[in-house]
Amino acid sequence: GNSVTQMEGPVTLSEEAFLTINCTYTATGYPSLFWYVQYPGEGLQLLLKATKADDKGSNKGFEATYRKETTSFHLEKGSVQVSDSAVYFCALGGSGTYKYIFGTGTRLKVLA
Amino acid sequence: DAGVIQSPRHEVTEMGQEVTLRCKPISGHDYLFWYRQTMMRGLELLIYFNNNVPIDDSGMPEDRFSAKMPNASFSTLKIQPSEPRDSAVYFCASSDRSSYNEQFFGPGTRLTVL
Numbered sequence: 001g002n003s004v005t006q007m008e009g010p011v012t013l014s015e016e017a018f019l020t021i022n023c024t025y026t027a028t029g030y031p032s033l034f035w036y037v038q039y040p041g042e043g044l045q046l047l048l049k050a051t052k053a054d055d056k057g058s059n060k061g062f063e064a065t066y067r068k069e070t071t072s073f074h075l076e077k078g079s080v081q082v083s084d085s086a087v088y089f090c091a092l093g094g095s096g097t098y099k100y101i102f103g104t105g106t107r108l109k110v111l112a
Numbered sequence: 113d114a115g116v117i118q119s120p121r122h123e124v125t126e127m128g129q130e131v132t133l134r135c136k137p138i139s140g141h142d143y144l145f146w147y148r149q150t151m152m153r154g155l156e157l158l159i160y161f162n163n164n165v166p167i168d169d170s171g172m173p174e175d176r177f178s179a180k181m182p183n184a185s186f187s188t189l190k191i192q193p194s195e196p197r198d199s200a201v202y203f204c205a206s207s208d209r210s211s212y213n214e215q216f217f218g219p220g221t222r223l224t225v226l
Contacts, residue, residue: 034214043116043203043217044155089155093215099168100145100215102155 002027006090006103013080013110021075021106023064023090033057033066033073034091034100044089047075080110114138116218118204124224130192133221136185137206145215146179146189147203155203161187194225 007022025033032051036044048057050066050073057064062077073090090103117136125131137144145160159169164181172179176195181187191198201222205215 036217043219044205045217046214049214099157099160104154 002031002092002101004090004092004101004103007106009087009105009107011106011108013108015082015110015112016079017110019075019077019080019084019108021088021090021108023073023075023103025071025073025090025092025101027071027092031092033064034093035062035064035073035075036089036091038087038089038105040086047088080108082110082112084108085110116204116206116216118202118218118221120221121219122222122224124226125194126226127195128193129225130190131194131198131223131225133189133202133204133223135187135189135204135218137187137204138216139185141206141208141216142184143207143215144181144187145205145207146187147205148200149203149220150200158189194223196225199223199225
């Protein structure tokens with residue numbers, strides 16, 4: 001069945017450091033891939049998405065490329081800020097269903 | 113648009129009591145999802161509806177949990193009787209076919225069962 005594997009956290013970085021959060025997936029068909037962010041005490045917000053292979057999603061300085069050959073959708077940001085501290089979820093959707101498969105979430109803490 | 117609305121935002125109750133959580137999806141969305149989030153189990157899909165009809169309730173933990181969607185603008189998740197292990201944050205989300213399955217989440221209801 002479909003699945004998402006996300007790197008374990010927490011990840012602690014200094015401000016302006018480079019961020020990578022790994023996400024790999026297993027799926028049949030042609031799913032869409034998403035990164036959601038959850039700030040403390042809030043619901044999940046869509047950060048970026050990609051709907052087909054080789055698509056690059058980007059938002060607020062974050063990027064992720066849908067790589068079918070490596071079944072990956074890694075999240076990157078060149079220079080993190082304290083305000084990026086949150087939990088990040090990778091999710092797989094579509095491919096014949098409207099259900100999402102969520103990763104376990106990666107907590108990011110950015111220190112000033 | 114107001115986004116997905118959930119009420120109450122916080123609920124504290126005693127074991128054995130009935131709890132009802134409410135959700136208003138984004139107008140025009142035809143899919144509605146209920147999730148539960150805990151530290152131990154992460155984010156779990158409980159049930160989802162399409163056009164007010166339950167499509168998949170395989171994530172509902174047991175018969176104490178029930179969900180309804182009487183119309184396109186309202187859904188409830190009920191726990192009866194509640195137990196301490198039901199303590200969690202419950203999220204509602206909605207989506208439509210045109211948004212490549214993008215789901216829009218509500219702010220959640222934090223439930224504490226004493």
